[in-house]
Amino acid sequence: MILDLHTHSEASEDSRAPVETYLKWLARKHDVLPLDGIVLTEHRQWEPAKDYRRLEDEYGILILRGAEVETDYGHMLVYGVNEDITRRFDFTDVRLPAQVLITEVARLGGIALPCHPGRPTIGLCEHYERKPPLDGVVAVEALNGGSRRGENEKVERLIQRYGYNAFGGSDSHLVSFIGVCATAFDRQIRSVEDLVAALYQGGYHPVDFRNDVKVST
Amino acid sequence: MTLEYDRSIIGTVFDHVTAAPVTAEAILEYIAATGEVQPPADAADLVAPPSFVVTVRRRHLLPPLLGKVSFGFDAGKDIHFGVPIRPGDVLTSVTTVHDIYEKTGRTGIMAFVVVRTVITNQRDEQVAVVDQQMMCR
Numbered sequence: 560m561i562l563d564l565h566t567h568s569e570a571s572e573d574s575r576a577p578v579e580t581y582l583k584w585l586a587r588k589h590d591v592l593p594l595d596g597i598v599l600t601e602h603r604q605w606e607p608a609k610d611y612r613r614l615e616d617e618y619g620i621l622i623l624r625g626a627e628v629e630t631d632y633g634h635m636l637v638y639g640v641n642e643d644i645t646r647r648f649d650f651t652d653v654r655l656p657a658q659v660l661i662t663e664v665a666r667l668g669g670i671a672l673p674c675h676p677g678r679p680t681i682g683l684c685e686h687y688e689r690k691p692p693l694d695g696v697v698a699v700e701a702l703n704g705g706s707r708r709g710e711n712e713k714v715e716r717l718i719q720r721y722g723y724n725a726f727g728g729s730d731s732h733l734v735s736f737i738g739v740c741a742t743a744f745d746r747q748i749r750s751v752e753d754l755v756a757a758l759y760q761g762g763y764h765p766v767d768f769r770n771d772v773k774v775s776t
Numbered sequence: 777m778t779l780e781y782d783r784s785i786i787g788t789v790f791d792h793v794t795a796a797p798v799t800a801e802a803i804l805e806y807i808a809a810t811g812e813v814q815p816p817a818d819a820a821d822l823v824a825p826p827s828f829v830v831t832v833r834r835r836h837l838l839p840p841l842l843g844k845v846s847f848g849f850d851a852g853k854d855i856h857f858g859v860p861i862r863p864g865d866v867l868t869s870v871t872t873v874h875d876i877y878e879k880t881g882r883t884g885i886m887a888f889v890v891v892r893t894v895i896t897n898q899r900d901e902q903v904a905v906v907d908q909q910m911m912c913r
Contacts, residue, residue, distance in 0.1 A: 572877075572888070572909075602879065629880045653878045653885060679882045 560748055561766060562621070563597045563741040565636060565674055565700060565728025570609075571602045574732035578611060581737045582618040591771040592738040596621025598638065598728075598754070600674075603628060603651050605640050623751045626650055627674065632657035632686040632693060634678075636700070636728075639669030639755040657686075661695045670755050674700040675730065676717055677710030684713050692721065698758060702727035702765035704740040726758070727765025739769050779887035779912045781842055781876055790839040791871035791893075795832060798824065800863040806831060824861040829904040832869050832895055838910060839873050842889065851888060851909040858895075858902035866898040874907060887912045 567574040568581070578599065585594055597620065599611075604626060611622040625638040628650050635657065637644065644667045648655060657671075664671040676683035676699045683699060701714050702725075718725055727740040745762040748754050757763060803824045807815050812825045830853070838845060861867070874892035878885055889910045895903040 572879075603877075634880070651877065653880050680884055681880050681882065 560595045560744045560746065561593060561741050562623075562744065562748065562754070563594055563729050563731070563738045564625075564638075564726055565600050565627070565703065566597050566731045566737060567601060567627075568599055570599070570604065570606065571732070573602070576732060576734045576737075578622070579614055579618075580734045581731070582614055582620050582622075584734050584737055585620055586618055588738075588772065592768055594620065594738045594741055596623065596748070597737065598623045598625050600625045600627045600636050600728075602626075603653070605645050605650055607642070607645075621749070623748075623754055625751075628655055628660070628671075629653040629681070630655040630657035630660055632673065632690070633676065633681045633683050634674050635660060635671045636674045637664055637669055637671045638758065639664075639751055641668055643667040644669055658693050658695075661693060665695060668755070670697060670758050672696070672698050672700065672726070672758065674728065675703040675706055675710065676700065677706060677713035678703075682710070682713075684717050687717070696721070696723055698724035698726050700728055700765075701725035702740040702767055704729035704731060704736060704769070706730075724758075724761055724763070725765050726763060727767065739767070739772055741766050741768070779842075779845065781887065781889075783876060785839060785841045785873050786876060787872060787874075788839065788841060789870060789872050790841060790891075791834040791836050791869070793832075793834055794866065794868040796866075798861055798863055798865045798867065802831070803828065803861075803863060819863070822863055826857045826860075826904075827855070828861055829855065829857070829895055829906060832867055832893070834869055834871050834893060836871075838889065838912070839891065841873075842912070845912045848910050848912040851911040853909070854907040856905045858904055859897065861897070861903055865903075867895055867903060868897075869893050869895045885913075 568578045673683040726742040729739045731737040871893040875890040893906045
């Protein structure tokens with residue numbers, strides 16, 4: 560099963576992509592982007608009332624939700640967001656303590672994973688050069704569709720050193736960018752609970768479709 | 777260095793301007809400059825392109841209440857268009873601090889100040905609502 564674990568829609572201030580247009584694009588490009596689902600990870604926010612079931616039914620694509628938050632070790636994707644987590648953390652805070660976030664999100668039933676670790680300032684690699692490594696990091700985003708040359712390569716060294724699992728996401732802010740990088744799971748995922756469990760257990764790897772799809776960067 | 781600001785300024789009106797009447801010449805000049813559609817032969821049918829609203833200037837780029845800003849740039853606009861603009865319209869713009877939020881990017885922490893300008897005409901009809909995001913440090 561293939562999921563794009565890192566996407567932004569018009570709910571994020573720096574994206575103009577409507578969710579339905581993503582689904583139309585994926586339906587049209589299914590031969591080169593064989594995705595089964597996407598995870599919306601809007602910047603610094605969680606809107607509990609959002610419901611995409613109608614779109615899921617209409618397009619046959621799983622839509623899960625998480626969030627991208629900002630910490631003192633760079634940006635992190637949080638999956639399995641629930642009321643306990645949003646009560647514990649203010650997602651609009653751009654200085655969230657990464658170690659507390661990882662530990663507490665795990666305790667409260669979710670998982671927090673560093674994204675685009677190779678990126679300057681907001682990636683884990685640069686923070687590891689100055690600060691001690693974090694406990695409890697299960698996986699990192701080894702393939703990010705928005706990374707510049709050299710950023711994803713930096714992450715390979717990080718993974719080799721710390722033994723993290725690797726996943727992929729497009730970090731799409733534009734319709735034509737959705738799914739260019741994603742994660743292949745060795746099992747079925749039908750809910751965000753399945754996703755969190757799978758991310759902890761392993762059995763997934765990043766996939767890159769950029770050679771199959773023309774991507775303008 | 778990050779911007780120090782007081783969130784209580786959100787909602788404050790910091791600019792209020794009523795401009796001189798819009799002229800046909802100004803509209804035609806805008807059409808020529810932006811490569812818009814051929815203007816109508818009859819001046820009575822002249823309507824400004826919707827994006828003409830960006831020519832409405834306010835006195836203050838940033839709210840004076842914001843304090844010291846060492847660095848800033850225009851990070852984009854969202855415009856909701858209302859009734860069309862025609863020659864002779866008198867446009868009034870009222871600008872408030874709509875939101876302030878922070879994010880971290882490749883270059884560090886940035887504060888985004890969203891200023892909302894509501895533009896109305898002499899009949900108090902809404903011409904446009906412009907949300908301009910200014911990145912500040």
